[in-house]
Structure formats: C-alpha cells, structure tokens
Amino acid sequence: MKSKTLFDKLWDQHEVLSLEDGSSVIYIDRHFIHEVTSPQAFAGLEKRGLPFFRPDQAIATMDHNIPTTGQANPVMGAESGLQVSRLRENCAKHGIALFGMTHPMNGIVHVIGPELGLTRPGMTIVCGDSHTSTHGAFGTIAFGIGTSEVEMVMASQCLLQRRPKTMRINIGGKLSVGVTAKDLILYLISKLGTGAGTGYFIEFAGEAIRLLSMEGRMTVCNMAIEMGARGGLVAPDEVTFNYLIHREFSPSGEQWEQALSGWKLLKSDDDVVFDREETFDASDVAPMITWGTNPGAGIPITGTIPDNDLKALAYMGWNGGEKIMDQKIDYVFVGSCTNGRIEDLREFASYVQGHKKADGVTAWIVPGSKKVELQAREEGIEEILNEAGFELREPGCSACLAMNDDKIPAGKYCISTSNRNFEGRQGPGARTLLASPLTAAAAALTGRISDPRRSVIPTKFGTPSPTTKGDE
Amino acid sequence: MTEESRHETEDTKELLNQHMSFEPITIITSKVVKLQVDNIDTDRIIPARFLKSVDSSGFGKNLFHDWRYRPDGSPDPEFVLNKPEGQGQILLTGKNFGCGSSREHAAWALYQYGFRVIISSGFADIFRTNALNNGLLPLEVGADTLALLMDMHQANPSAPWTVDLQSQQLTADRQLQTAFDINPFRKHCLITGSDVIDYLASLKPQILEYETNHPIK
Numbered sequence: 001m002k003s004k005t006l007f008d009k010l011w012d013q014h015e016v017l018s019l020e021d022g023s024s025v026i027y028i029d030r031h032f033i034h035e036v037t038s039p040q041a042f043a044g045l046e047k048r049g050l051p052f053f054r055p056d057q058a059i060a061t062m063d064h065n066i067p068t069t070g071q072a073n074p075v076m077g078a079e080s081g082l083q084v085s086r087l088r089e090n091c092a093k094h095g096i097a098l099f100g101m102t103h104p105m106n107g108i109v110h111v112i113g114p115e116l117g118l119t120r121p122g123m124t125i126v127c128g129d130s131h132t133s134t135h136g137a138f139g140t141i142a143f144g145i146g147t148s149e150v151e152m153v154m155a156s157q158c159l160l161q162r163r164p165k166t167m168r169i170n171i172g173g174k175l176s177v178g179v180t181a182k183d184l185i186l187y188l189i190s191k192l193g194t195g196a197g198t199g200y201f202i203e204f205a206g207e208a209i210r211l212l213s214m215e216g217r218m219t220v221c222n223m224a225i226e227m228g229a230r231g232g233l234v235a236p237d238e239v240t241f242n243y244l245i246h247r248e249f250s251p252s253g254e255q256w257e258q259a260l261s262g263w264k265l266l267k268s269d270d271d272v273v274f275d276r277e278e279t280f281d282a283s284d285v286a287p288m289i290t291w292g293t294n295p296g297a298g299i300p301i302t303g304t305i306p307d308n309d310l311k312a313l314a315y316m317g318w319n320g321g322e323k324i325m326d327q328k329i330d331y332v333f334v335g336s337c338t339n340g341r342i343e344d345l346r347e348f349a350s351y352v353q354g355h356k357k358a359d360g361v362t363a364w365i366v367p368g369s370k371k372v373e374l375q376a377r378e379e380g381i382e383e384i385l386n387e388a389g390f391e392l393r394e395p396g397c398s399a400c401l402a403m404n405d406d407k408i409p410a411g412k413y414c415i416s417t418s419n420r421n422f423e424g425r426q427g428p429g430a431r432t433l434l435a436s437p438l439t440a441a442a443a444a445l446t447g448r449i450s451d452p453r454r455s456v457i458p459t460k461f462g463t464p465s466p467t468t469k470g471d472e
Numbered sequence: 473m474t475e476e477s478r479h480e481t482e483d484t485k486e487l488l489n490q491h492m493s494f495e496p497i498t499i500i501t502s503k504v505v506k507l508q509v510d511n512i513d514t515d516r517i518i519p520a521r522f523l524k525s526v527d528s529s530g531f532g533k534n535l536f537h538d539w540r541y542r543p544d545g546s547p548d549p550e551f552v553l554n555k556p557e558g559q560g561q562i563l564l565t566g567k568n569f570g571c572g573s574s575r576e577h578a579a580w581a582l583y584q585y586g587f588r589v590i591i592s593s594g595f596a597d598i599f600r601t602n603a604l605n606n607g608l609l610p611l612e613v614g615a616d617t618l619a620l621l622m623d624m625h626q627a628n629p630s631a632p633w634t635v636d637l638q639s640q641q642l643t644a645d646r647q648l649q650t651a652f653d654i655n656p657f658r659k660h661c662l663i664t665g666s667d668v669i670d671y672l673a674s675l676k677p678q679i680l681e682y683e684t685n686h687p688i689k
Binding site for chain 1: 520528568605637671680
C-alpha cells in the first residue's frame with residue numbers, strides 16, 4: 001500500500017466524493033459556531049428553505065464580541081447584543097447546544113472544544129474562524145472557513161475543497177528554559193514567512209513537539225494560519241490521550257478503549273514523502289517578540305529592530321537599528337485562543353508571584369474559558385495575580401481583536417500573547433508586540449520589554465519550563 | 473471524465489441556477505485601482521469593529537476603513553479610494569492578499585464597494601474561497617507579471633483593462649495580454665452567478681451513505 005501522511009489518511013477517510021477537477025467533497029465531523037460569523041449563514045439557510053442537517057454535530061459559544069467584565073449583566077452595544085441574541089434564537093430554533101455567557105462551559109471556541117473533549121483525534125473540524133487550526137494539535141484536520149462555507153456545513157455537513165499540499169516541519173532538540181511554544185511558533189513564522197504555508201497543510205513533528213504539553217501544541221497549531229497554512233496538526237500520542245481522558249464529552253469505558261485503539265494508529269507512515277519538508281533545532285530558539293505589523297516580524301528579545309520596512313516602522317513609532325529590549329510598553333494582554341489556557345496563566349502567575357506590576361502599565365488577564373477562570377481561582381492563581389496588582393477577567397476573545405470594549409488606545413504599545421499584530425488589530429492605531437506569557441509577565445513587572453530569562457524565579461508552580469506536562 | 477462525474481456536473485449546473493447570489497462575471501472592462509502593498513490582511517480590509525452586523529450588506533462603506541478615514545472620520549485624501557483614480561471594478565495589489573482572519577466580511581466589503589476582480593501574485597487560502605463564493609474573482613499572476621502590471625498602471629493610471637473570464641485572459645491597457653488559471657467549477661459559478669450550497673445539499677444520498685460507513689468516534 002502506498003505510504004501516506006497523516007493528513008492524507010484523514011482526508012481520504014473523510015472524502016464523500018472525489019470530483020473530476022481534483023476537488024473533494026469532505027465530510028465534517030465537528031462544527032463550532034460563534035456569534036459573529038454565523039448569523040448570515042443561518043439566514044441563508046432559511047432563505048433557501050434548507051434544514052440544519054446535523055445539529056448534533058454543531059456546538060455554539062459566544063466569545064468574539066462579549067465583554068470580559070460583568071457578564072452576568074453584560075453591557076454591550078446594540079449591534080453586539082443583537083449578534084448574541086440572534087445566536088441564542090438560532091441555536092434554540094435548530095436544536096444546537098449553546099454555551100452562552102456565564103455558562104460553566106463557555107469560552108473561546110478553540111479553548112472549549114479541546115477542554116471539553118469535543119475535539120478528538122482523527123476528526124475533521126471547522127469553524128468560521130481562522131484559528132480553528134488550533135484543534136490540529138489533537139491530530140485532526142481543522143481549519144477556518146468563511147460564512148458561506150459555514151452555511152454549506154449547516155446544510156450538508158460537507159465542504160467542497162481542494163486537497164492542500166503537505167508540509168512537515170521537524171523541530172529537533174529541546175526548548176531552553178524560559179522559551180515556550182509561543183516563542184517556537186513565532187520563530188518558525190519569522191524564518192518561513194507569513195505566506196510560506198499558503199496551499200499547504202502542515203504537520204509539526206520532532207522531539208521538541210513531542211515534549212510540548214497539549215496547551216503548547218495548541219499554541220503552535222493555532223498560529224499555523226499566520227504562516228498562511230490551511231492548518232497544522234500534530235500526530236496524537238500519550239500526551240494527547242492523557243489530556244483527553246475524563247473530559248466532559250470524551251468517550252468513556254468501552255468506547256474510550258475503542259476510540260483509543262484507533263487514535264494510536266494516527267500517524268504519518270515512516271517512509272512517506274511530504275511536498276515540502278523543513279527542519280529546525282529547538283535550541284536555536286530564544287524568547288521571541290514581534291516588532292512590526294505582521295506575525296512574521298518576530299525577532300529574538302535580544303535582537304535589533306530591522307530598518308527595511310519603513311511603513312511598519314512608522315506605524316510602530318520606532319527607529320530601525322535600535323535594540324528592542326527596554327522599549328517602553330503601556331499595556332499587557334494575556335489571553336486569546338493562542339495563550340489563554342491554564343498553562344499560560346500558570347506561567348504568567350509563576351513569574352509575577354511575589355512581585356508588583358509596574359506603575360503605568362494596564363494589564364488585562366483574560367482566561368480562555370469559564371473552566372480556565374475557575375481553575376485559576378482554585379489553584380490560587382487569581383490570588384497571586386491580585387497580590388501582584390493584576391486582576392483576572394471573564395473569558396472571551398477580548399483585546400485579541402478588540403471587538404468589545406477591550407481596545408488598546410491609538411499609539412499605545414501592548415505586549416500581547418495573542419496571534420496577530422496587524423495594524424489596528426487591537427484597536428485603531430494600537431501597536432501590538434506578540435510574545436509569550438512569560439515575556440508578557442517580564443514586561444508587566446518592568447514596564448519595558450524585558451528578557452524573561454533574566455530572572456526566572458522558582459515558585460509553587462515550579463520553574464517555568466517548556467516541558468511542563470498538561471493539567472492531568 | 474467518468475459517467476458519474478459528468479452526471480454530477482450537469483446536476484450541479486442545474487442546481488446552481490436556483491440561487492443567484494451575486495451578479496455574474498463575464499467580461500469586465502474597467503479602470504484599475506492600484507494599492508501597492510504586500511500582505512494586506514483582512515483586518516485591514518475591514519476592521520473587526522465593523523463586523524457587528526447580522527446582515528451581509530452595508531460593508532462597502534467600511535472597506536479599508538482605517539486607511540481610508542482619519543481618526544476624526546473624515547476621508548484621508550492621500551488614500552487611493554478617496555482620489556479620482558479610486559473608482560473601478562479591478563483592484564491591483566501586492567502579494568499574499570487577504571491573509572489573516574477568515575471573515576467573509578472582507579469579500580463582502582470589496583464586492584459592495586464595487587470591485588469584481590482582485591489582481592495579485594498570491595491570495596490567502598480562506599480569502600480566495602470567500603471571494604469565489606461571493607462573485608469576486610481572485611486573479612493570480614506571477615510575481616514578475618505583477619511587477620510589470622504595477623509599472624504599466626504607473627505609466628497610464630486611467631487606462632481601462634479587460635478581464636475576460638470565459639477565455640481566462642487579462643488585457644492590461646491593450647498592451648499586455650496574459651492568461652490566468654481558475655478551477656472550472658468555480659469559473660462556472662462566477663459566470664452564472666451561483667454558489668455551491670445547493671449542490672452540497674443535493675448530495676444527501678451520498679452523505680447519508682458515508683455517515684453509515686463512518687460513525688464518529
């Protein structure tokens with residue numbers, strides 16, 4: 001039998017029809033829905049008189065435009081309020097499970113899918129959100145789609161797609177202490193470029209990936225889209241299975257054993273040839289930070305701001321040729337589907353424990369879900385944050401895309417654990433510096449861009465380490 | 473072509489004609505708007521704060537909002553859409569257009585402003601699909617051709633260019649003719665003003681059969 005990549009195995013398993021022109025009709029196992037990219041799809045479905053084909057395979061949440069304080073009595077603009085109420089109506093009408101604001105399972109769509117065991121190895125998963133690639137960390141084909149495609153999945157549980165090419169990125173070795181999954185993916189994007197993945201589906205492999213927790217793998221796959229890739233995946237292993245067992249919607253008992261035996265087979269064949277292959281060494285990766293206006297603009301924290309992109313320099317208000325270290329920051333945002341999980345909050349808390357937030361820094365610590373929020377409270381993270389001058393907010397996408405009131409003012413610098421530093425992404429004129437939760441913590445304490453390796457202090461959560469295993 | 477897939481295509485065409493989602497494209501002859509910036513992301517095309525609608529209309533006025541308007545809301549006279557050469561159905565732009573967020577609002581905003589064709593040396597995957605689903609032709613040319621087109625536009629910014637979708641030819645300023653690729657099915661959709669939702673819904677028998685053989689674990 002011909003050798004195959006894991007991606008191609010999953011694609012073939014989900015192919016309902018193979019068309020003459022090379023396109024495929026692909027079956028979608030899981031469809032996540034949120035308030036911003038779904039209303040037009042629901043309306044389109046009704047206009048055509050089509051039923052919602054498989055409501056049991058859809059899960060809805062509210063995350064993009066909701067406030068991250070006072071959710072019990074939310075203060076929202078009329079338009080956001082309408083999107084939220086429209087989602088509630090649409091889900092009720094079509095019998096779709098909805099985790100609305102304040103629901104104990106509410107959260108950012110790419111945080112709740114995995115933490116509830118709704119995301120499982122071998123699945124095809126879509127959502128009207130580009131960071132759906134996150135779910136690839138579990139060995140799934142997961143990718144973002146537009147609203148027309150949301151409607152297609154609602155109508156048929158299928159999509160018409162061209163098979164992407166395959167790329168494998170091997171990362172050998174180990175990440176150094178103080179260097180995280182976020183630094184790794186920022187490093188990869190800086191080396192390969194924001195368009196390198198266009199037309200490809202990426203498999204992340206190698207020792208450094210195997211050593212990552214599920215949270216870390218999710219951070220890496222999350223930003224595969226920032227390389228332009230259709231998605232990114234990691235073959236499942238014991239780390240994956242240990243993460244999934246006993247989750248709310250994970251299979252249990254006999255069904256778990258059955259599922260597990262199938263999941264263990266999910267890997268690329270040893271002798272398979274990818275369309276493109278890249279190899280890196282994890283020990284080359286330093287804490288990374290972006291200086292410019294796309295996610296490919298990452299440099300080591302000890303690096304120099306390049307002088308070749310005048311447009312980006314003008315937007316960021318920087319001079320090329322200067323060191324990025326010690327530049328002043330105004331805001332800190334910890335959260336998003338990239339770094340809003342419990343491990344991220346643990347890292348941040350472990351760094352700021354026993355210290356104080358710098359004066360003049362505004363910090364928003366936004367858990368990725370209600371469960372993360374609760375866990376942060378139970379583990380004592382909230383207390384540590386409060387003592388250090390930070391507060392834990394309620395879950396949502398928040399300042400990652402600034403659809404709600406969590407906007408960075410024009411001209412202000414925000415060190416952000418999110419995924420995009422595009423012009424205006426965090427608010428008109430906002431200047432975003434993408435970094436890891438540890439680097440964000442270091443900056444929060446000094447008010448300046450700081451190297452988190454300068455002072456890594458052992459705490460009750462242990463020394464922040466890239467090889468920390470997931471939250472069993 | 474196999475018997476089955478031919479049948480598939482004919483069925484498809486019939487179904488596709490049931491819903492006209494946008495104006496069909498056949499031949500577009502228009503002035504060209506040049507926005508020579510690489511990696512224009514969908515947050516640039518339409519910022520997130522303008523996505524708070526439950527309708528799919530009304531996005532054209534916010535196209536390229538934060539370049540197009542000053543912080544006080546007045547049009548920025550320096551931005552191309554606010555200049556006389558900012559009108560046209562063809563947008564000529566830099567590589568990796570439409571990267572970032574999957575928001576289909578970006579395609580809606582471009583279409584509703586009046587664009588029907590975007591010429592670039594590369595499009596982000598999700599944007600390309602969104603464009604095709606909304607009557608917007610992502611016309612991809614090689615990097616060298618794009619550079620040539622940028623120069624030609626510089627030399628004669630008001631010259632009309634022609635995009636003939638049927639013959640898959642772009643004619644720039646009557647001087648340069650270049651062929652472009654497009655998936656035949658997507659081409660058919662653009663020429664007939666139709667989309668693929670009804671086609672997929674029509675596959676119910678095959679989908680049900682697939683489901684029987686592939687229970688979700």
